[in-house]
Amino acid sequence: KAGVTQTPRYLIKTRGQQVTLSCSPISGHRSVSWYQQTPGQGLQFLFEYFSETQRNKGNFPGRFSGRQFSNSRSEMNVSTLELGDSALYLCASSPYAGAGDTEAFFGQGTRLTVV
Amino acid sequence: DQQVKQNSPSLSVQEGRISILNCDYTNSMFDYFLWYKKYPAEGPTFLISISSIKDKNEDGRFTVFLNKSAKHLSLHIVPSQPGDSAVYFCAASHQGAQKLVFGQGTRLTINP
Numbered sequence: 001k002a003g004v005t006q007t008p009r010y011l012i013k014t015r016g017q018q019v020t021l022s023c024s025p026i027s028g029h030r031s032v033s034w035y036q037q038t039p040g041q042g043l044q045f046l047f048e049y050f051s052e053t054q055r056n057k058g059n060f061p062g063r064f065s066g067r068q069f070s071n072s073r074s075e076m077n078v079s080t081l082e083l084g085d086s087a088l089y090l091c092a093s094s095p096y097a098g099a100g101d102t103e104a105f106f107g108q109g110t111r112l113t114v115v
Numbered sequence: 116d117q118q119v120k121q122n123s124p125s126l127s128v129q130e131g132r133i134s135i136l137n138c139d140y141t142n143s144m145f146d147y148f149l150w151y152k153k154y155p156a157e158g159p160t161f162l163i164s165i166s167s168i169k170d171k172n173e174d175g176r177f178t179v180f181l182n183k184s185a186k187h188l189s190l191h192i193v194p195s196q197p198g199d200s201a202v203y204f205c206a207a208s209h210q211g212a213q214k215l216v217f218g219q220g221t222r223l224t225i226n227p
Contacts, residue, residue, distance in 0.1 A: 004158070006158075033214070033215070035215075035217075042204070042217055042218065042219040042220055043159070043204065043206075043215075043217040043220075044217075045214045045215065045216070048214060056214050058214070090158050090159070092158075092215075103149055103161040103164055104161070104215060105161065106151075106158030106159045106160070107158050108156070108157050108158045109156075109157070109158050111156075
């Protein structure tokens with residue numbers, strides 16, 4: 001069974017640009033969550049999607065958005081990039097929504113560098 | 116407000132000895148706790164979890180202990196092996212929330 005796939009693995013963008021990251025969850029998983037990892041802040045929750053609906057959102061500005069498609073694949077978009085958006089963006093999938101009693105499976109992440 | 120805290124940014128342990136990683140939380144709504152292991156340039160890998168109805172869960176060399184009254188959990192690795200060298204994240208969630216709240220991580224180094 002394939003794991004969580006994130007593309008691209010690495011990305012360099014310029015301030016002010018926008019970026020779209022992609023995540024394909026494990027087959028059969030319908031919940032996709034996104035996290036941002038930075039050295040100073042650790043892993044911080046961005047948002048969660050289940051059945052194409054955003055169920056939960058973290059404390060991030062509106063420049064961060066996402067969506068989920070009918071095949072459960074998800075994309076996140078960051079507009080008007082800032083230097084502080086440089087981070088490892090991780091996607092996690094799990095079978096259920098709101099299932100606080102199950103582990104999430106993470107992809108390898110997309111390393112975004114904003115210059 | 117850091118709801119999940121790992122106060123030790125790093126820990127160094129000799130191979131074969133016990134590694135103990137600690138985690139504290141403040142939100143009494145949390146009822147499920149997980150440990151993840153992360154190597155550089157990779158995503159976190161699930162290690163072990165514990166529900167708030169238990170105080171101990173064991174899986175091979177890994178044991179997680181939960182002390183609800185103290186809002187504290189710990190991960191014990193016995194015996195420690197060089198391949199255990201990684202960053203370990205403690206995470207917590209509560210019923211109905213897919214959101215995981217992570218600690219800052221502890222970098223574990225196992226010395227030969």
